[in-house]
Amino acid sequence: MGPVLYCGDPHGSFAHIVEAALRTDACAVVLLGDMEPKRPLHEELDQIRDRVWWIPGNHDADSDEIWDHVWGSDLADRNLHARVVPLPDGTRLAGLGGVFRDAVWHPTPAAARGGAPAFQSRAEHAAAMPPQDRWRGGHQCKHWGTIYPDELNRLSELQADVLVTHEASGYHPYGFELLDALAQSMDVKALVHGHHHDRLDSRSRWASQGFASIGVGFRGISAVFVEPDGVRIEVVRKGDLDDRRAGR
Template sequence: MNQQNRILFAGDPHGNFKPLIAAAHKYRPEAIILLGDYDLDVPLESCLKEIDGVTEIWWIAGNHDFESPAKYNNLFNSAFSHRDLHLKVTEIAGLRVAGLSGVFLGRVWYPPQQPKWLGKQHYLHNQSASVQSSEMALKYKSAIWHDEFEALKALKADILVSHEAPGSHRHGFKVIGELAAAMGVKHIFHGHLHENYASIIRNNIKVSGVANGAVTDLFGNMLSEK
């Protein structure tokens, strides 16, 4: 197997899993990492049953995955729930991969503005008793929280996969690059913005934007278009 194909990165499927399934069959990677926004009408394993066993399937969540209880449950309660990379570092195919799900929300934290809430507990402590006793709304679950983001900086990784983009994109966020630098990351792969591009940011960190339905290799080379 070509070493640069041992991990593949799949851009937002939005219900169309055919490109990443085809890439998995063609290149036989050790793992494929999905970058969010699945729009699941059925559990994730039902969409990927053709490649379950062909390759390891890992994922982060995007904003669309919190749009409804059904979409949320079909991901977070799927047979691949244990392959969630959010807020941790996991060794995959010999590389340390860190994951950051979700998006920046103005009602929580929208850099470079200061966070409105330092974390989930800070937010809940300032809500009514009825809100405190109920499950957090999906919109808030989709948010990137400042305290969790800061805690991730203490870990070390080779690759960062995120739904949001770093400052390399006009709609990206400089703090994503700062997170990657603090972690010693060499390459960022992100989805969300439906655009294939390559860039280099501060600390010589490579960035690969992966468009919806596209698949890239470890070097950021495009292997499959939607």
């Protein structure tokens, strides 16, 4: 059986993902957010659509058109956000899309309100908005790429082998230790993320974290194998910025 491919932020480019999936006979293809498709996602990935899973990034709701190309596509039900799904190779895959935003929740002491959430859920956020400011009856469009506390809490009660996030975990200079706690509570073996367009070497932190933290660079692709003796990574395609950002 082919590998599971984890694909860093495509930002509108998908040919390299289709090529890699077909060449490796991937059993699943996981997009780590910031897809920004120029047409419906199922059209961009038509040749491999039955293998695709995705989480949203912070740019996947930048406009009505992009939102419709993602959440309105025939692959809308392959959104991993706040749930766990089984993959063909037996991997239990969980997802947490979007980013932390001050207007909703930015869980750091230096953030507005000291990191306390302004809203617990999407429904609570929408209800607090004046009717004239609601987008399609709910919160603003951009917050489809925002993390809400109830979604993270729901995930924390589940178990998985791999957790994919758009935000980075605590090893990264711009990551969040809260995601370390989430990964630990879910007993995952690996957390794979995009967002920062780099692929930093975090192996020195794996033992203390209790899981492997893996970044995938801008338009990069990595295969991640969860094996009895640990986690193994194969870089299928280097990210476009990997070399220049290696020492970030």
